[in-house]
Amino acid sequence: MRRLLYEAQRSLASPVRNPRMATVIGRLLGAAFLVCFGTGLYSHFLQQPLPGMRLPTRPEFLYQFTEGTHIIAGIACFPLLLAKLYIVFPDLFAYPPVRSFVHLLERASTALFVGASLLQITIGLINTYHWYPWPFPFRQVHFALAWVLIGSLALHIGIKLPIIARFWRKRADYGPGTDHLTDAVPVERVAGSEAERLWGSSRPTGLTGRLIAYLDATPPADEKVSRRGFLATVGVAVATVVGLTAGQTFAPLDAVNVFGPRKKGVGQQGVPVNRTSKQANVTEAVIAGWTLTVVHGGLERSFTRAELERMPQTEVTLPIACVEGWSQMATWRGVRLRDLADLVGAGEETSFTLVSLEERGSFRQTQMGPEYVRDPLTLVALELNGETLDLEHGYPARMIAPGRPGVLQTKWLSRIEAITA
Amino acid sequence: MNQASTPSNALTAEQAAPRPGMRVARAILILLGVAGLAWGAWVLVDTVRIARLPGLALWVGAAIVVHDAVIAPLVLFAGVLLRRAGRRLAGTVVTVLQGTIVLGSIMTLIVVPEIVAQGLDPKNPTVLPLDYGTNLAVFWVVIAGVATAVSAALYARNSRADRRLSL
Numbered sequence: 001m002r003r004l005l006y007e008a009q010r011s012l013a014s015p016v017r018n019p020r021m022a023t024v025i026g027r028l029l030g031a032a033f034l035v036c037f038g039t040g041l042y043s044h045f046l047q048q049p050l051p052g053m054r055l056p057t058r059p060e061f062l063y064q065f066t067e068g069t070h071i072i073a074g075i076a077c078f079p080l081l082l083a084k085l086y087i088v089f090p091d092l093f094a095y096p097p098v099r100s101f102v103h104l105l106e107r108a109s110t111a112l113f114v115g116a117s118l119l120q121i122t123i124g125l126i127n128t129y130h131w132y133p134w135p136f137p138f139r140q141v142h143f144a145l146a147w148v149l150i151g152s153l154a155l156h157i158g159i160k161l162p163i164i165a166r167f168w169r170k171r172a173d174y175g176p177g178t179d180h181l182t183d184a185v186p187v188e189r190v191a192g193s194e195a196e197r198l199w200g201s202s203r204p205t206g207l208t209g210r211l212i213a214y215l216d217a218t219p220p221a222d223e224k225v226s227r228r229g230f231l232a233t234v235g236v237a238v239a240t241v242v243g244l245t246a247g248q249t250f251a252p253l254d255a256v257n258v259f260g261p262r263k264k265g266v267g268q269q270g271v272p273v274n275r276t277s278k279q280a281n282v283t284e285a286v287i288a289g290w291t292l293t294v295v296h297g298g299l300e301r302s303f304t305r306a307e308l309e310r311m312p313q314t315e316v317t318l319p320i321a322c323v324e325g326w327s328q329m330a331t332w333r334g335v336r337l338r339d340l341a342d343l344v345g346a347g348e349e350t351s352f353t354l355v356s357l358e359e360r361g362s363f364r365q366t367q368m369g370p371e372y373v374r375d376p377l378t379l380v381a382l383e384l385n386g387e388t389l390d391l392e393h394g395y396p397a398r399m400i401a402p403g404r405p406g407v408l409q410t411k412w413l414s415r416i417e418a419i420t421a
Numbered sequence: 422m423n424q425a426s427t428p429s430n431a432l433t434a435e436q437a438a439p440r441p442g443m444r445v446a447r448a449i450l451i452l453l454g455v456a457g458l459a460w461g462a463w464v465l466v467d468t469v470r471i472a473r474l475p476g477l478a479l480w481v482g483a484a485i486v487v488h489d490a491v492i493a494p495l496v497l498f499a500g501v502l503l504r505r506a507g508r509r510l511a512g513t514v515v516t517v518l519q520g521t522i523v524l525g526s527i528m529t530l531i532v533v534p535e536i537v538a539q540g541l542d543p544k545n546p547t548v549l550p551l552d553y554g555t556n557l558a559v560f561w562v563v564i565a566g567v568a569t570a571v572s573a574a575l576y577a578r579n580s581r582a583d584r585r586l587s588l
Contacts, residue, residue, distance in 0.1 A: 011497070012497065075531070078527060078530070078531060079527050082492075082527065085488060085493070086493070086496065089489075089493050092489060109458075111485060112458075112481070114484075114485055114488070115481035115482060115484045115485040116481055118484035118485070118487075118488055119480055119481050119484045122484065125531065125534070126534050126538070129534060129535050129538035129539075129548070129549060130538065130544075130545065130548045130549075131534065131537070131538035131541060134476070134477075134480055135473060135476030135477075135480075136469060136473040136474075136476050136477045136480075137469060137473070140464075140465075140468040140469045141465070141469060141477060143464060143468070144461050144462075144464040144465035144468065144469065145461065146461070147457055147458075147460050147461030147464055148457070148458055148461035148462070148465075149461075150457050150461075151453070151454045151455065151456065151457020151458035151459070151460070151461055152454065152457070152458060153454070154450045154451075154453040154454035154457055155450070155451055155453075155454025155455065155457075155458065156454070157450050157454075158446075158447045158448075158449075158450030158451035158453075158454055159447075159451065161443060161446060161447045161450065162443065162447075165443065214501075215501060217505075218501045218504050218505050219504055219505070219508055220504075221504060221512065221515070221516070222512035222513075222516075225512040225513050225516050226512075226516065228516075229513075229516030229517070229519065229520055232520060233519070233520035233523050233524060236520065236524060237523065237524050237527050237528075240524060240528065241527065241528060241531060244528070244560075245531075257551075258551065258553075258556040258559075258560070259528070259531065259532050259535065259551075259553060259556060259557075259560075260551075261535065261548060261549050262547065262548065262550070263550050263551060266547055266550045267547040268547075272547040272548075273545060273547045274545075275545075276544065276545050278544070279544055279545070
């Protein structure tokens with residue numbers, strides 16, 4: 001067992017597998033995790049604000065930016081996480097496997113960190129493909145795992161801090177006891193001598209022995225070239241996976257968006273759709289005889305589409321920005337929500353409940369704080385890009401507000417009700 | 422056994438006599454980390470039905486197994502095979518080839534689930550609207566082309582350098 005673990009470490013030895021490289025890639029990955037966590041938390045609070053929380057409505061593209069960044073950083077984690085795991089992979093075969101109870105906890109926390117990280121970015125990616133092959137709810141698990149990951153990250157940095165501090169800056173010499181981990185001597189020479197000291201010159205026989213002999217006969221990689229090549233590969237991979245997908249939100253990259261799950265301009269009236277009328281079960285029959293009901297206390301008023309069209313119209317240019325990271329600029333025309341709120345006498349500080357015609361769905365009924373209700377850009381939209389709103393975009397009327405995720409831009413809007421304490 | 426010569430134990434000397442600032446920082450980070458983990462566990466049991474948790478644990482475990490027992494060994498052997506096959510090639514060229522294969526593989530890893538998802542029940546034509554299979558094939562052709570061009574340039578540069586040396 002002991003021999004096998006040593007041989008595994010020796011076979012895996014590589015000039016890029018050293019603590020300096022682990023620190024260099026680790027801090028990039030850590031930064032990407034923090035960006036994902038921060039933007040994810042922001043998106044979470046937009047959807048489930050804490051009591052009394054007021055959220056920013058400017059700049060209008062704020063959510064488009066934060067959520068686009070969330071997905072871009074998440075995709076960048078694929079090459080970064082794989083690179084980090086590549087660097088530290090020999091540690092899996094450390095001997096003895098467990099030195100003490102604390103060491104057992106440390107290894108268990110590392111295993112959890114690795115497993116949760118891999119799962120988090122994988123389900124995050126596949127969620128953007130609208131595919132849910134796992135046996136658990138995505139939103140809740142993605143949120144809980146975010147806390148697990150950020151906790152694991154702090155724990156991991158805490159455990160490894162002496163190593164991180166020592167290898168933070170590039171130095172010619174990292175101090176005693178680390179020679180073999182740095183640029184000077186290949187790892188395999190030291191690990192090899194260790195194996196030889198333990199077991200003399202006898203080598204394992206049988207299949208394992210032949211495998212090891214085969215690996216030993218492989219020419220070693222040039223150190224400097226390997227390290228530069230590794231860093232270049234990681235850099236190019238991050239740039240590539242981001243560059244070829246980010247066009248779904250970042251317009252300048254639209255031309256090279258060949259792998260993004262969404263494409264700008266693809267959809268009815270040039271805007272992608274997240275939930276179709278069919279999925280929401282909203283048919284022509286359901287919208288027949290539609291009116292928009294606005295309620296405040298005992299006062300209730302209903303408006304037909306024609307009545308809304310006769311009210312003062314406002315045109316705004318706002319992005320529809322999805323939790324899945326895509327976004328699309330569009331021109332919307334309709335009635336200011338605050339005008340409707342004023343008609344039923346709702347005050348400046350009133351929050352509203354927005355209800356859709358759809359029968360089911362997590363976002364059938366949502367709430368909107370006063371910062372959005374009073375915003376001059378917040379509309380009950382009747383037109384999109386110069387045409388009557390398509391059924392897929394929420395005809396007869398939908399909400400559009402600055403800086404909110406698409407799931408809260410209620411389509412097939414049927415009822416707006418003031419929340420009175 | 423000489424512990425100091427294994428990488429994981431190389432820093433025992435420093436760990437034994439840490440600077441006070443370091444010790445405080447580590448304690449704070451470890452406490453914060455444990456608190457984050459505990460909060461995550463609480464959020465999980467609070468929002469996800471208990472019956473779903475074994476499935477989640479299985480997926481976390483499977484993620485580790487897929488990486489440690491499938492991806493990592495494949496990478497090791499691909500690297501070994503490439504270095505053996507590339508005995509006669511310059512180190513830089515082998516590295517360029519290695520990088521190209523890694524780049525293509527990571528992109529493939531990201532795009533294959535996309536192609537699978539596209540093949541499933543297409544409820545919404547604005548989701549996954551592109552021809553990802555063709556795009557992936559073109560991507561491989563392009564990076565193979567770039568790798569060939571870079572390798573050729575490296576060879577040209579090396580042979581020019583050789584000629585200068587022999588003068």
